[in-house]
Each structure stands twice: as C-alpha cells, then as structure tokens.
Amino acid sequence: MALIALPTAPSADVIVLGLGAMGSHALWRLAARGVDVLGVEQFAPGHDRGGSHGQSRIIRTAYAEGAGYVPLAREAWRLWRELEHTSGTALLTRTGCLSIGPAGSRKTTAPLVSARTHNLACELLPAVELKARFPQFAVPDDHAAVYDPDAGHLRPERAIAAAVAAARAHGARVLTATAVVALTPDPVRPSVLLADGRRLTARRIVVAAGAWLRGLVPAVGRHLRIERRVVGWFPIAHDPAPYRDDAMPVFTGGDDTGERSWYGVPSLDGETVKLGLHRWPEIAEPVDLRRGHRPPDPADAARFSQAIPLALTGIDPTPSRMQTCMYDLTPDEHFVLGPHRDAPGLILLGGFSGHGFKFAPVIGDITTDLATTGTTPHPITAFNPHRFP
Structure with missing residues (x-):
C-alpha cells in the first residue's frame, strides 16, 4: 500500500476516538478548557452497538x-x-x-x-x-x-448527547459515521487513518474506543x-x-x-x-x-x-x-487509564464495563489533565496500563 503523506499542520491539538461514555466526556472537558479537539465516532453518539446504552446506569459512592x-x-x-x-x-x-x-x-x-x-x-x-x-x-x-x-x-443516552453538545458549544469538532482503520503512535505527532483514506494527526490521541480498543492498540487491547x-x-x-x-x-x-x-x-x-x-x-x-x-x-x-x-x-x-x-x-476488572510506553502519543481509556459509566465526567477531566500537562492530581495509580504482564 502506498504511504500517505502527513498533512503539514495537525488536524487538531487532541483527537478523541470513540464518543461513548468516556470519549464524549473527554471531548467536553477538553473543549471546556479551551483545547482544540476533534472527536471521531464510527456510529453516532448514543448508539446501541457497544456498552453505553440501556436507558439507565447506576451511580454509587460507597464503592464495593x-x-x-x-x-x-x-x-x-x-x-x-x-x-x-x-x-x-x-x-x-x-x-x-x-x-x-x-x-x-x-x-x-x-x-x-x-x-x-x-x-x-x-x-x-x-x-x-x-x-x-x-x-x-x-x-x-x-x-x-x-x-x-x-x-x-x-440516563446514558441523554448524558452522551449532552456532553457532545456541550463540547460543540465550546468549539469541538465532531466526525460521525467515520470508522478508524489504524493508529500510528508517535511521541510528537501520532496519527489515525480513517476508512475513507484520510489521515488525521494531533499532538495527542485519546483512544476511548470501548471494545474496539482491543484491535486498535494491541499493547493493551490483548489484555481485554x-x-x-x-x-x-x-x-x-x-x-x-x-x-x-x-x-x-x-x-x-x-x-x-x-x-x-x-x-x-x-x-x-x-x-x-x-x-x-x-x-x-x-x-x-x-x-x-x-x-x-x-x-x-x-x-x-x-x-x-x-x-x-x-x-x-x-x-x-x-x-x-x-x-x-x-x-x-481487564483481567482484574479495574480500568485502563493513561499512556503506554509501547503506544507513544496515545492516552488509553478502557476496561470500564460493569461499573465505569458513573465516572465518565471525572475520567474526562483526568484525560484532559494527561493530554495537556502529562499528569493529574486524581488517584489513578490502580489504572496503570502497564500493570498486566
């Protein structure tokens, strides 16, 4: 296959792949802090093909x-x-x-x-x-x-729609019905190849693709x-x-x-x-x-x-x-959240099924911290993507 030349300017400062629970809220929190952010969703926000639908989700505080x-x-x-x-x-x-x-x-x-x-x-x-x-x-x-x-x-479908709308109000751009073929990690300029042949580049790419993380980033996905x-x-x-x-x-x-x-x-x-x-x-x-x-x-x-x-x-x-x-x-059923040494330039979000939806907005804030400063004050050590053998 012929190599596709990278565009001279990045497509956005940060690209968010997947606009389900975590991706939609990452998009909102990034845009709310003034980041030039582009969201890419293979279906449409609030779809029923993954794990962010079903009319209701539980939120708890005394966490088992x-x-x-x-x-x-x-x-x-x-x-x-x-x-x-x-x-x-x-x-x-x-x-x-x-x-x-x-x-x-x-x-x-x-x-x-x-x-x-x-x-x-x-x-x-x-x-x-x-x-x-x-x-x-x-x-x-x-x-x-x-x-x-x-x-x-x-209300999950409402929440995703509200987060995407809030992100757009802050200037975020959104591509829907847009499938991703491949990711190219890079510490400075990671890129994503779309099914229509376009290649998008950014300073950081947030991969919030749910079950599709497994194929997009094998370094972590093989553990899902x-x-x-x-x-x-x-x-x-x-x-x-x-x-x-x-x-x-x-x-x-x-x-x-x-x-x-x-x-x-x-x-x-x-x-x-x-x-x-x-x-x-x-x-x-x-x-x-x-x-x-x-x-x-x-x-x-x-x-x-x-x-x-x-x-x-x-x-x-x-x-x-x-x-x-x-x-x-994941094997321990805790989340994956953060960068991985074998996928530079990417911030990985995964393993949220079963108990993750309630945390979506704070995961969005953490993701924004990581994308903009490389660190966060929130406690996320337990979600280190490198913890699996």
Whole structure:
C-alpha cells in the first residue's frame, strides 16, 4: 500500500476516538478548557452497538470495588450536576442504593470499608429491617444490605448527547459515521487513518474506543476480553408506586459464592423494573466485533426467570423486553487509564464495563489533565496500563 503523506499542520491539538461514555466526556472537558479537539465516532453518539446504552446506569459512592474509587465518585457527582446545569437536561436522579448479600459476605463488607475509610453516611440493615423498609426486595433471613444514600441512576443516552453538545458549544469538532482503520503512535505527532483514506494527526490521541480498543492498540487491547451481556425489563405485577424511583433504591445483589450477581434500577416508566446479570453461569460469551453482539434469546429469558425471584418481589419473572450490550473487561476488572510506553502519543481509556459509566465526567477531566500537562492530581495509580504482564 502506498504511504500517505502527513498533512503539514495537525488536524487538531487532541483527537478523541470513540464518543461513548468516556470519549464524549473527554471531548467536553477538553473543549471546556479551551483545547482544540476533534472527536471521531464510527456510529453516532448514543448508539446501541457497544456498552453505553440501556436507558439507565447506576451511580454509587460507597464503592464495593475499592475505597480508592470514592474520591472519583464524589468528583463525578459534582461534574454530573455541572453538565445538567450546562445542558439544561436532567441526567442524575438520587435514589440511594442497596448492596444486598449474605450477612458478612463481600457484598456487604466491601461497601462498608469504603464508607468507613471516607466517612460516608451509610447504614447496615439486617434482613428483618431491610424487609420492613424495602419490601420490594427478596431477602433471605441470613442476608443483609448496606444502604448508600449518595447513589442513584443516570440516563446514558441523554448524558452522551449532552456532553457532545456541550463540547460543540465550546468549539469541538465532531466526525460521525467515520470508522478508524489504524493508529500510528508517535511521541510528537501520532496519527489515525480513517476508512475513507484520510489521515488525521494531533499532538495527542485519546483512544476511548470501548471494545474496539482491543484491535486498535494491541499493547493493551490483548489484555481485554469482550463479552456479551443482557439486561431485561420486567412487568410490575400490581401497584407500581413502590417500584418507582421516588420510593425504591437502585440495587446490587449476589450470592455467597460470587458466581451470581445482579443489579437493577427502579421503574422509570411506571410499568417495568430493569435487571441485569453481571455474573451468572454461562453468560460470558465472547463477542466477534465484526458481527456484533447477538440479540437476546430464550436462554437469556430463562436465566432471568431464575434470577428475578432471588432479587425482587412482586415482579413478573418473564421479561417484557431485553437488550444486549458488550462488556470490555481487564483481567482484574479495574480500568485502563493513561499512556503506554509501547503506544507513544496515545492516552488509553478502557476496561470500564460493569461499573465505569458513573465516572465518565471525572475520567474526562483526568484525560484532559494527561493530554495537556502529562499528569493529574486524581488517584489513578490502580489504572496503570502497564500493570498486566
């Protein structure tokens, strides 16, 4: 193939590849700080081909995945409210969150560690108190829950649209329906080759391509696994009032083995409650990105019919509808965030599936720090892209 000469001037100071959860917010935060930034998206912002759709996402503060996430969660809350103010769009609803599991299991002890480390106002509810206060949940007598009041749900499609619109208002440029063929790392002038033959250059390129990071940057992408997941919406059997988000918290739950875990969001339509399976036997199906994730099937419905009685009361276990998405996961299921020695000029964002959406605006701020100064005051050591062998 003939070499394509680089343009004499860079296409932008920073290019952001992928405008899903992380890319859209990186675009906004970069533009808000006056950076000349160009966003490139192979589909359209808010699409359903990756992992940033599904009408709702949970935001929590007493973080079971590690106390180190709590400062990031707190800053994310502030930035979500800023984006709401900037866009005039409601994005975040506070409901509280219940983390439910066998008493003394990690499901209840891990959020308490975060709460105690950062002096968060959380409650440990034994089963009898939990059932009296929140009868919507199926709770065996040997279970308990941690109630985190600083929690709720986000609207992902709205949030991505709001971030892109805010970025454009600050001067960001956006290319949609534009696929990327290849990346050329370079410490001074990295570049990206588009499917239409154009080559774009910048001082830094932010790669926020979700599952597609695996093919674009093999140095990190080879450590990612891409898996299919399904969420479902389940009819409320009787009175919908107790299941609305002004009466019911978002929730996570799981068994004592760690092999089965789920999460859910109260009713946003007055008719259904959303449930997703985070871990469950035989759901970790690899995804071929050329074909995309398979649509839901009867086996998915059968798994949900097993899970609903473990999680909720008063809910029909047959989903009225289901939707698929993709997880991109690192081996330790923590994020990838920062530069990599084998990909100079690039800032890599990946591995956010399962618990990353809530952090999108603060990840955007961190990305802006790294792109403009090379460092950040936020705690990101745990997300070092070099931590894998």
